[in-house]
Amino acid sequence: MYLKIIRRSLSKMHDSYLIYILACSFAIGIFSILISLADNKIMKHDISMWRTSLVPIVFTLSIVFAVSAFVYMAYVGGFFIKQQRHEFLTFEKLGMSKFTIILIGFIQTFVIQFVAWVLGIIEAFIFQKFFGMLLLYLMRVRIDFTSAFNWNSIVSLLQIAISSMVIFSVMNAFRTYRIVKKKKPNTKKVNIWLRIPTGTIGILMFVSAVVGTIGLFTAMESTDTRGYSNRVILQSLYVATAYFFGTYLIYFGFLPVLLTALQKVKWISYSGLNMFSFKYLKERMKRNTSVLWFVTELSTMALMLLTVCYFGYRLVYDNYHTEYPFAMTANRDTVNDVKKTIDDSKTEISREYHSKIKIELVSSVDETTRVLVQRPASFMSYSEYMRLPKKIRDQNPYVNPKQFMRIGFGNDETFGFSNRRIEWNVKNSAKIVTHKNGSSFPYGGGMFPGSLMVTPDNYYNKMNTASTDTLYGWYFKHGDKITKKQAEALRKHRNAYMIHVDAKSSVDDSTFTITKYNPNNYGDNDYIQAGFVRQENAKRRLHQIVGFFIFMIAIFSIALLLALGSVLTLRVLLRDDHEWRQLKTLKKIGVSNQEIRGIVRSENILTFVIPLIFAILQAYAAIILINNEYSSIIPEFAIICLSYVVLYSIIGVVTYMISWRSVKRRIN
Amino acid sequence: MQINVKNVAKDYGKRLNAVHAIKDISLEVEKGEFLGIMGPSGAGKSTLLNMISTNERPDHGQIIIDDIDMTQLHDRELAKYRRNKMGFIYQSFELLDSLNVKENIILPLALNHANKKFIEARVKHLNYLLNIEKLSNRNVDDLSLGQRQLVSAARALINNPEILFADEPTGSLDSKSATILLNYMQLINQREHATILMATHDAFTASYCSRVVFVKDGTIFSEIVNSGKREDFFEQIINMQRTIGGGSYFNVSENN
Ligand SMILES: Nc1ncnc2c1ncn2[C@@H]1O[C@H](COP(=O)(O)OP(=O)(O)O)[C@@H](O)[C@H]1O
Ligand SMILES: [Mg+2]
Numbered sequence: 001m002y003l004k005i006i007r008r009s010l011s012k013m014h015d016s017y018l019i020y021i022l023a024c025s026f027a028i029g030i031f032s033i034l035i036s037l038a039d040n041k042i043m044k045h046d047i048s049m050w051r052t053s054l055v056p057i058v059f060t061l062s063i064v065f066a067v068s069a070f071v072y073m074a075y076v077g078g079f080f081i082k083q084q085r086h087e088f089l090t091f092e093k094l095g096m097s098k099f100t101i102i103l104i105g106f107i108q109t110f111v112i113q114f115v116a117w118v119l120g121i122i123e124a125f126i127f128q129k130f131f132g133m134l135l136l137y138l139m140r141v142r143i144d145f146t147s148a149f150n151w152n153s154i155v156s157l158l159q160i161a162i163s164s165m166v167i168f169s170v171m172n173a174f175r176t177y178r179i180v181k182k183k184k185p186n187t188k189k190v191n192i193w194l195r196i197p198t199g200t201i202g203i204l205m206f207v208s209a210v211v212g213t214i215g216l217f218t219a220m221e222s223t224d225t226r227g228y229s230n231r232v233i234l235q236s237l238y239v240a241t242a243y244f245f246g247t248y249l250i251y252f253g254f255l256p257v258l259l260t261a262l263q264k265v266k267w268i269s270y271s272g273l274n275m276f277s278f279k280y281l282k283e284r285m286k287r288n289t290s291v292l293w294f295v296t297e298l299s300t301m302a303l304m305l306l307t308v309c310y311f312g313y314r315l316v317y318d319n320y321h322t323e324y325p326f327a328m329t330a331n332r333d334t335v336n337d338v339k340k341t342i343d344d345s346k347t348e349i350s351r352e353y354h355s356k357i358k359i360e361l362v363s364s365v366d367e368t369t370r371v372l373v374q375r376p377a378s379f380m381s382y383s384e385y386m387r388l389p390k391k392i393r394d395q396n397p398y399v400n401p402k403q404f405m406r407i408g409f410g411n412d413e414t415f416g417f418s419n420r421r422i423e424w425n426v427k428n429s430a431k432i433v434t435h436k437n438g439s440s441f442p443y444g445g446g447m448f449p450g451s452l453m454v455t456p457d458n459y460y461n462k463m464n465t466a467s468t469d470t471l472y473g474w475y476f477k478h479g480d481k482i483t484k485k486q487a488e489a490l491r492k493h494r495n496a497y498m499i500h501v502d503a504k505s506s507v508d509d510s511t512f513t514i515t516k517y518n519p520n521n522y523g524d525n526d527y528i529q530a531g532f533v534r535q536e537n538a539k540r541r542l543h544q545i546v547g548f549f550i551f552m553i554a555i556f557s558i559a560l561l562l563a564l565g566s567v568l569t570l571r572v573l574l575r576d577d578h579e580w581r582q583l584k585t586l587k588k589i590g591v592s593n594q595e596i597r598g599i600v601r602s603e604n605i606l607t608f609v610i611p612l613i614f615a616i617l618q619a620y621a622a623i624i625l626i627n628n629e630y631s632s633i634i635p636e637f638a639i640i641c642l643s644y645v646v647l648y649s650i651i652g653v654v655t656y657m658i659s660w661r662s663v664k665r666r667i668n
Numbered sequence: 669m670q671i672n673v674k675n676v677a678k679d680y681g682k683r684l685n686a687v688h689a690i691k692d693i694s695l696e697v698e699k700g701e702f703l704g705i706m707g708p709s710g711a712g713k714s715t716l717l718n719m720i721s722t723n724e725r726p727d728h729g730q731i732i733i734d735d736i737d738m739t740q741l742h743d744r745e746l747a748k749y750r751r752n753k754m755g756f757i758y759q760s761f762e763l764l765d766s767l768n769v770k771e772n773i774i775l776p777l778a779l780n781h782a783n784k785k786f787i788e789a790r791v792k793h794l795n796y797l798l799n800i801e802k803l804s805n806r807n808v809d810d811l812s813l814g815q816r817q818l819v820s821a822a823r824a825l826i827n828n829p830e831i832l833f834a835d836e837p838t839g840s841l842d843s844k845s846a847t848i849l850l851n852y853m854q855l856i857n858q859r860e861h862a863t864i865l866m867a868t869h870d871a872f873t874a875s876y877c878s879r880v881v882f883v884k885d886g887t888i889f890s891e892i893v894n895s896g897k898r899e900d901f902f903e904q905i906i907n908m909q910r911t912i913g914g915g916s917y918f919n920v921s922e923n924n
Contacts, residue, residue: 267784269778270774270778270782270784271778271781272779272781273778273779275767275771275774275775275778276764276766276767276775578765582764582765582766584762585762585763585764588723588756589756589762589776589779589823590747590750590751590756590776590779591747591751592747592748593743593744593747594743594744594747595747
């Protein structure tokens with residue numbers, strides 16, 4: 001009997017459940033794929049970057065993903081129980097015990113969750129290979145992806161599955177309990193007199209935020225220097241908060257009041273369906289205030305995520321183009337061979353440059369292990385740095401002749417370490433502390449062991465070290481045209497020499513010796529000076545990172561869109577009996593299908609367009625706040641917003657069609 | 669002849685447990701007639717009325733009103749026709765609970781974009797007539813069944829319909845309100861020649877009609893015409909009820 005009831009209610013709401021299950025299983029599928037990708041042997045083995053920098057990102061992202069999915073499932077899962085409140089109450093009136101009703105709520109949710117998980121895990125099994133291949137393709141890594149779920153991830157996945165099924169079912173059981181217990185529907189009528197002032201405050205906040213945004217924008221336009229004054233930062237903080245709360249207050253206060261006012265004006269409301277539709281929309285709106293708000297803020301987050309990711313990608317890309325121009329580099333030992341190879345090929349050199357460096361030991365904190373290590377580092381004088389082609393220096397922070405700047409490995413800067421504090425104890429020289437971090441080139445991140453420091457001239461001259469080197473670089477017009485054979489021949493110059501560090505307790509007592517490279521005698525304290533760097537490697541790394549970014553952005557935005565779309569769709573689709581009855585009644589007193597369709601349409605517009613507009617405004621303000629490096633982000637942001645709007649409208653239109661179809665089916 | 673029902677039939681449900689609500693009914697109604705449709709519960713009165721009022725489409729047959737075949741009309745024309753010419757009092761009232769009483773009543777006029785002053789005048793008139801002025805700003809949810817019935821009657825009458833469909837219009841009313849409503853219906857029937865089709869199982873209510881058809885198990889069983897005297901007509905109706913269903917089906921309200 002109970003099973004029959006459960007089966008019946010499942011079939012009654014099959015449309016909505018279907019959407020929910022699909023969204024959930026998609027989320028579960030993606031989550032499983034992310035987990036298994038992070039753990040994948042091939043990836044770990046063949047892509048060096050995977051181990052070092054990408055796995056943590058994948059891992060963090062999968063946690064973010066899991067948390068959002070959890071919130072989504074818990075929140076949206078509750079819709080269905082609320083939907084059935086009338087039925088549950090009837091069951092109770094018919095003498096069913098409270099416990100049984102709660103059990104019905106529990107089992108129903110359990111069944112739905114179970115189906116979603118089974119589908120999700122199947123999806124993961126099927127699509128893992130596909131996603132893996134897609135990722136590798138985007139990263140332009142040419143290895144075969146073999147899908148493998150390792151036992152650990154399966155076990156943890158199952159654990160998560162079971163616990164989440166139980167958690168969500170218990171949640172819904174609790175929701176059912178609240179329904180049966182309270183009896184009276186939640187008709188705490190919020191007085192219009194409360195809505196008017198809150199709505200006014202909301203509007204004020206929102207308008208001031210818009211004004212503030214415009215103000216910020218002009219401030220951005222007129223500032224050229226990096227970093228903004230406190231005033232601007234405070235202003236943008238205010239704008240962000242004002243949007244955030246203003247939006248809620250507008251949903252809560254202003255829009256209902258506006259509809260009420262419209263409905264009070266007789267010549268508007270006494271004409272056609274307005275009298276009904278204003279009230280109806282108002283009711284729907286009041287009921288869905290928090291959903292609309294939730295969706296608005298989530299969309300804001302999505303837009304921000306997309307924009308930030310886009311700029312992350314742009315940064316890598318710019319890095320590549322400015323810092324790794326089509327170029328090759330060499331050092332003193334290899335310059336003749338490399339130059340000869342270049343001359344033998346059809347490569348057109350557009351520019352040559354070279355710089356002297358000194359090599360000395362430094363003791364500094366290793367970024368990953370957080371312990372002090374002693375390693376060789378390279379030093380370049382300020383005037384030597386300034387002699388480098390401008391193109392190379394362009395992206396780096398400005399340094400004056402008295403400042404130090406670390407030149408790091410290119411991608412560090414991408415991940416937001418550009419303000420990192422650097423502290424170096426240099427052997428027999430003054431300690432260096434700086435916050436300036438430039439990025440990798442000249443001479444390729446792989447050229448010198450450790451990093452390179454640009455120092456004031458007199459610091460450089462005072463440095464007392466026997467080891468010096470000269471780095472050479474060439475720019476090419478259309479990339480190097482070195483043949484495979486020539487590249488093969490160059491490879492034996494790959495490693496120029498080895499620096500062996502003999503560390504003592506104080507860096508001043510430590511020594512290093514330079515020997516010829518010997519692959520059989522290469523230990524922990526040995527550092528390799530590369531003989532040359534060809535742009536090829538940098539390009540490969542760029543492809544990997546860019547591909548990875550694109551993959552993640554794509555997955556996340558699809559997931560977000562699906563989530564938002566389904567929240568809205570469900571919200572539009574799920575009407576309770578009382579709302580259905582009203583639409584049916586309209587039909588009975590002579591309202592045409594067209595007019596009812598109009599109501600469905602305005603409802604759709606209300607639920608889709610308003611959050612979108614608010615979200616775009618907010619995201620714009622937030623982006624300005626975060627991204628003060630870019631003076632003009634309008635075109636890119638506009639494109640991102642536009643694509644978002646397009647995708648969103650597609651969902652909106654589909655929702656409208658589904659919604660109208662279901663209304664039509666029920667009113668006819 | 670204003671309404672011509674030709675061989676209509678209607679089934680509910682799927683093949684195996686289908687309910688033959690109406691099995692082949694034909695009926696003609698003249699303009700200005702006050703037709704009663706009687707029969708025990710479940711006989712198919714509401715279904716028949718719903719089909720004639722174009723709320724539901726028949727599975728078979730035609731419904732011709734003013735020489736227009738209603739079963740062929742498109743949704744939009746149908747809605748326009750219903751709005752302009754028809755009024756409905758439903759058995760289950762069909763009031764919109766998001767609107768208050770007054771808004772419910774004026775909705776048909778608002779739908780027709782009627783003049784604001786006219787709307788106000790009409791609603792005042794009907795409120796006075798049916799004695800529901802005090803309800804004007806009340807919420808529909810808070811009304812008693814009888815009050816709801818009056819409100820739904822007021823809504824049906826507000827645009828002076830040419831054809832009025834009333835499904836058990838007095839079912840929830842006390843005798844005084846019922847008499848007021850019936851008298852008013854009789855009034856618009858006689859003065860304005862409105863055609864009225866009324867389903868009821870109550871003999872007293874039916875006695876206001878000019879003709880009564882008896883429906884049983886989805887077919888027309890018989891009909892009687894009002895010869896002029898209400899008391900006689902009432903007796904005839906009671907007798908017919910006895911013939912059809914042995915009386916126990918019926919809620920025979922002895923003289924009111
Ligand atoms: N929407 C419906 N679905 C299924 N059966 C219905 C529906 N409406 C009416 N019926 C059935 O059709 C028959 C006639 O109903 P109805 O016309 O409402 O009778 P009444 O004469 O009491 O108004 C009844 O047996 C009823 O159960
Ligand atoms: Mg009936």
